[in-house]
Structure formats: C-alpha cells, structure tokens
Amino acid sequence: MGEFQLAADQIQSFRKNGHICLRQVIGRAEAAEFRKVVNAAVQMHAAQNRDSQVPLKDRDTYGKAFLKHMNLWTMDNGVREFVLHQRFGKIATELLGVDGVRVYHDQALYKEPGGGLTPWHQDQYYWPVDTNNTVTMWMPLVDITEDMGMLTFASGSHTKGYLGTLPISDESEEVFNKYIAENDMSIHCEKSMQAGDATFHYGWNLHSAPPNSANTMREVITVIWVADGCRVTEPINDNQRRDLSRWMPGLKPGDVVASDLNPVTYHRNANACVS
Numbered sequence: 344m345g346e347f348q349l350a351a352d353q354i355q356s357f358r359k360n361g362h363i364c365l366r367q368v369i370g371r372a373e374a375a376e377f378r379k380v381v382n383a384a385v386q387m388h389a390a391q392n393r394d395s396q397v398p399l400k401d402r403d404t405y406g407k408a409f410l411k412h413m414n415l416w417t418m419d420n421g422v423r424e425f426v427l428h429q430r431f432g433k434i435a436t437e438l439l440g441v442d443g444v445r446v447y448h449d450q451a452l453y454k455e456p457g458g459g460l461t462p463w464h465q466d467q468y469y470w471p472v473d474t475n476n477t478v479t480m481w482m483p484l485v486d487i488t489e490d491m492g493m494l495t496f497a498s499g500s501h502t503k504g505y506l507g508t509l510p511i512s513d514e515s516e517e518v519f520n521k522y523i524a525e526n527d528m529s530i531h532c533e534k535s536m537q538a539g540d541a542t543f544h545y546g547w548n549l550h551s552a553p554p555n556s557a558n559t560m561r562e563v564i565t566v567i568w569v570a571d572g573c574r575v576t577e578p579i580n581d582n583q584r585r586d587l588s589r590w591m592p593g594l595k596p597g598d599v600v601a602s603d604l605n606p607v608t609y610h611r612n613a614n615a616c617v618s
C-alpha cells in the first residue's frame with residue numbers, strides 16, 4: 344500500500360463537519376484481501392462468542408444493530424497488517440492535525456439482513472481519554488447502498504463535546520434525535536460506498552445508521568485512533584471502566600495511553616509503523 348493523498352479542503356471539511364467520506368482509501372484488490380482476512384477472523388471469533396448465536400428477534404436494540412467483533416488485529420496477523428498500516432494512521436494523523444496516532448481498538452460491525460438501526464450516539468462517551476483528537480475509520484468491505492445501514496452524521500455536532508451519559512440505546516436515539524432537531528443540525532450520509540471507501544468521524548460526532556433492509560450482510564471494519572501522547576482520565580461510567588481495562592490494560596488515570604494494545608501506527612517525526 345502506498346500513501347493516500349489528502350487534499351487541504353478534505354481536512355478542512357473534516358474539522359468543520361466532524362466527518363468525511365474518502366473514496367478508495369484502499370483499492371478494490373486490497374479491500375478484497377482485507378475482507379478475506381477480516382471474515383476469517385470474524386468467523387473464528389464468532390465461534391467463541393455467544394451473542395452472535397442469539398436470534399435477531401430476541402436481542403435488544405443494541406444487539407439488533409450489528410454483530411460486533413473487537414480487536415481482531417490481536418488475533419490474526421493478516422488483520423494486523425491492515426489495521427496497523429501506516430496508510431490509515433497517516434490519514435488519521437493529518438485529519439486530526441496531530442503529530443501521530445495510536446490505535447485504540449478495531450471492531451468489525453456486521454449489520455445482518457433485517458438488522459435494526461444503530462441509535463444516535465457519541466463514541467467518546469465510552470472512552471476515558473483526555474483529548475478531543477480521536478477518530479474512527481468506518482470502512483465497508485463490500486459495496487453498500489444507503490438501505491444497508493449507511494453511517495449517518497449530524498454535521499458539526501463534534502464541537503459540542505460531551506452531551507451526556509447516553510450509551511447506545513433507545514434513550515440515546517430519542518434524546519439525540521430531539522437534540523439534532525432543536526439545534527437545527529444537518530444530517531449527512533452517502534448514497535453508496537464501494538469496498539475500500541471509508542468515512543472518518545471525530546469521537547464526539549453524533550452518528551447513527553438505519554436498519555439493513557437489504558438481503559445481504561453489511562460488512563464493515565472500523566479502526567479507532569487517539570492522538571499520541573494523550574492520557575487516561577478517571578472513568579466516569581461503567582463503560583469507561585470496561586474500556587480502560589480492555590483496551591488499555593494495566594494503565595490508570597494519568598498514564599499516557601501507551602499500553603501494548605495501543606501501538607503508534609504513524610508519527611510525523613519518527614515513523615513508527617509497526618506492521
């Protein structure tokens with residue numbers, strides 16, 4: 344993989360709106376390879392994970408939204424090569440305007456045919472870190488259309504910061520729908536994305552996704568990065584306590600986010616690509 348050239352207006356647009364869609368971050372052949380390794384890791388992980396075996400109709404709203412498989416890069420060398428690749432880390436670094444980035448975690452988010460909506464939420468509600476410079480890449484591994492659960496953003500919402508103790512739930516959907524309408528925020532989603540296209544959004548950006556009304560799986564891999572040098576904060580809810588022990592094992596409030604699970608994947612000064 345070579346480098347992806349970000350234009351200045353794309354960076355400006357990301358910082359203003361809190362999200363951007365970049366086309367062909369990786370090419371079709373690479374996306375097909377990425378899909379192969381992610382699917383194999385997902386299958387292995389699903390065999391050990393009971394949630395994915397509960398029938399769709401018996402799950403709650405969060406459970407109906409997607410099947411989730413996390414930190415696949417730690418389980419499979421093929422996934423590791425992609426997730427830790429400096430091409431992605433460089434885009435994250437340039438969008439955020441920081442010196443470098445560390446991986447927070449990856450997750451495959453597969454919305455099944457008939458899968459439910461992903462309620463409006465803020466990702467960073469889950470993350471005990473002392474920076475606003477966090478970003479998620481959301482990359483379909485198959486071509487998708489709007490009706491398959493396209494990621495949908497409330498433009499500019501990242502500038503509001505923390506908006507409350509609202510994990511992904513029916514309540515977050517209701518409260519944030521109202522908030523977005525009251526604040527006259529514009530809502531944006533792509534009509535279609537090809538495998539290898541990717542959206543990037545700030546951790547505080549409000550986002551959601553409609554149900555998957557197609558009859559094929561919406562296969563998506565996400566990777567989250569935080570600015571290199573940021574520190575752990577005192578967790579303010581149980582989700583943050585869980586995140587601290589899972590994604591930053593051994594660290595405590597005040598520590599630099601630099602556990603074994605948080606490698607630097609790109610840095611402007613010392614190129615520390617670990618893939």
Ligand SMILES: O=C(O)CCC(=O)C(=O)O
Nearest residue numbers: 452461466479481552565
């Ligand atoms: O894929 C989805 O439906 C939601 C994804 C999401 O919330 C995220 O990547 O932050």
